[in-house]
Amino acid sequence: MNNGEGVNQRVEILQVLRTIKAPELEKDIVSLNFIADVKIEEGNVTVHFRPDTMKCPLLDQFTAEIKRAVIEVEGVRKVDVVIEHPKQDEPLETEEKFGGVQDLNHVKKVIAVMSGKGGVGKSLVSGLLAVTLRRKGYRVGILDADITGPSIPKMFFDGRPEISYTPRAILPPVSSTGIKVMSINLLLENEEAAVIWRGPLVGQAIKQFWTDTLWADLDYFIVDLPPGTSDAPLTVMQSLPMSGILLVTSPQGLAGMVVRKAANMASQVGIPILGVVENMSFFKAPDTGNEYEIFGSSHAEEIANAFDIPLLARLPIDSNIAILCDQGKVEECQVPEFDAVTAWIERVTPDCQLPKMPA
Ligand SMILES: Nc1ncnc2c1ncn2[C@@H]1O[C@H](COP(=O)(O)OP(=O)(O)O)[C@@H](O)[C@H]1O
Numbered sequence: 001m002n003n004g005e006g007v008n009q010r011v012e013i014l015q016v017l018r019t020i021k022a023p024e025l026e027k028d029i030v031s032l033n034f035i036a037d038v039k040i041e042e043g044n045v046t047v048h049f050r051p052d053t054m055k056c057p058l059l060d061q062f063t064a065e066i067k068r069a070v071i072e073v074e075g076v077r078k079v080d081v082v083i084e085h086p087k088q089d090e091p092l093e094t095e096e097k098f099g100g101v102q103d104l105n106h107v108k109k110v111i112a113v114m115s116g117k118g119g120v121g122k123s124l125v126s127g128l129l130a131v132t133l134r135r136k137g138y139r140v141g142i143l144d145a146d147i148t149g150p151s152i153p154k155m156f157f158d159g160r161p162e163i164s165y166t167p168r169a170i171l172p173p174v175s176s177t178g179i180k181v182m183s184i185n186l187l188l189e190n191e192e193a194a195v196i197w198r199g200p201l202v203g204q205a206i207k208q209f210w211t212d213t214l215w216a217d218l219d220y221f222i223v224d225l226p227p228g229t230s231d232a233p234l235t236v237m238q239s240l241p242m243s244g245i246l247l248v249t250s251p252q253g254l255a256g257m258v259v260r261k262a263a264n265m266a267s268q269v270g271i272p273i274l275g276v277v278e279n280m281s282f283f284k285a286p287d288t289g290n291e292y293e294i295f296g297s298s299h300a301e302e303i304a305n306a307f308d309i310p311l312l313a314r315l316p317i318d319s320n321i322a323i324l325c326d327q328g329k330v331e332e333c334q335v336p337e338f339d340a341v342t343a344w345i346e347r348v349t350p351d352c353q354l355p356k357m358p359a
Pocket residue numbers: 115117118119120121122123124125149151279280315316317318319321322323325326
């Protein structure tokens with residue numbers, strides 16, 4: 001399965017393409033957004049070239065230059081150039097305007113994980129979802145969009161992973177099982193630096209994580225939203241294409257109100273709630289096997305029924321989970337209760353689409 005290698009090859013190809021300049025525009029063909037796509041299949045590279053006009057007198061020259069440059073990249077055996085028609089109605093898009101590597105990111109499904117408040121296990125559920133989808137062989141990325149309390153990198157890495165940069169993109173660190181992880185925490189000089197950002201700034205930062213990070217090809221992209229059902233998670237959701245929302249509650253989490261608010265928000269942006277996960281539902285005594293509802297009895301089922309949203313799982317309180325997460329070993333967690341969540345997500349998640357802006 002491709003993670004590190006495919007990504008690096010893509011980056012190298014982009015770098016060599018950057019050496020090709022459009023003379024009259026005095027910019028390279030990547031910055032000018034003339035590269036619509038780069039497809040790589042076992043050393044066979046197809047560059048989709050889309051100039052701003054078909055009358056481009058230099059088409060043959062560009063084609064030859066692209067072939068000559070890309071064949072030099074390690075592992076490339078053959079280079080084809082496909083000339084695409086320019087977008088008629090759109091002005092020339094320059095990198096300065098749009099930024100990023102969006103043309104190289106192909107993400108099928110984006111799932112936002114939401115909770116009514118902090119501390120209920122939103123990050124844990126985001127992490128477990130990424131881990132279990134990855135175990136099934138999917139290509140998975142996870143974005144820590146909870147910049148008020150970023151904890152995703154800590155769950156996936158022992159210590160601080162290195163981020164690398166290319167002239168055009170941020171390369172996300174890859175976990176031991178191959179999950180791409182990105183968080184504002186990783187870009188800050190000092191990990192403890194408090195990130196006190198206003199809504200629009202957060203939205204902008206998240207948009208950049210989406211457009212400037214080389215996610216490449218992903219089946220699932222998990223977004224750990226800021227806690228609550230207010231503006232912050234809404235801003236994040238509006239910054240990215242979305243497939244659906246996974247809601248996390250705990251027995252004491254005033255779940256009824258949370259679900260109502262979440263349902264309202266979901267309908268505002270036109271994105272479905274895929275289901276509810278109740279975390280810290282019970283404690284199972286290891287000696288007797290008895291289950292205790294430490295945080296009070298659950299109303300999850302009634303609430304889920306009332307809102308017609310499926311209750312996907314009730315997860316136990318398990319100190320092993322907390323310990324593994326603290327050690328950066330979430331990928332070693334075994335939570336059989338979670339299997340139903342992953343199976344459901346696989347079955348029902350639609351392809352992502354741009355959310356509506358609420359009226
Ligand atoms: N089911 C669980 N059993 C044991 N510890 C848990 C469980 N769920 C979460 N935790 C721990 O509780 C803390 C808060 O969880 P976290 O996922 O970070 O919450 P949130 O993202 O909602 O703020 C973390 O230390 C986490 O490891």
